[in-house]
Amino acid sequence: MARADEAGGGLLGRVTSRVTGALDLNEILSGIDLNELLDRLDLDRVLARIDVASLIDRIDINALMERVDVDALIARVNVDEVV
Incomplete structure (x- = not known):
């Protein structure tokens, strides 16, 4: 696959970039039960x-924060390990 990508002048990279750029993460997140996740x-x-x-x-952090139980999230994260 690497050779095909090189021969295509980075076609795989360009396609991946376009697909990633086309994803609407807010729309994807709206269909997920974030608390269950x-x-x-x-x-x-x-x-x-x-x-x-x-x-x-x-x-969109504001849209995300409206959907997440922040207190439950904070209770699950070990802040000492994250920092």
Whole structure:
């Protein structure tokens, strides 16, 4: 696949970029029960892998905060490990 990508002048990279740019993360998030999702995730492990700055740039934080039980989220995150 790498050779096909090189031969296409980075076609795979361009397609991936267009698909990623076309995703409406707010629309995707609106269809997810975020509280149920948070209950199922190992948040410490997930947070360690997320590029938080990039994520914040792509999500409407105000819309997200309206849907998340912030107190429950704070209770689940070990702040000492995140910082």
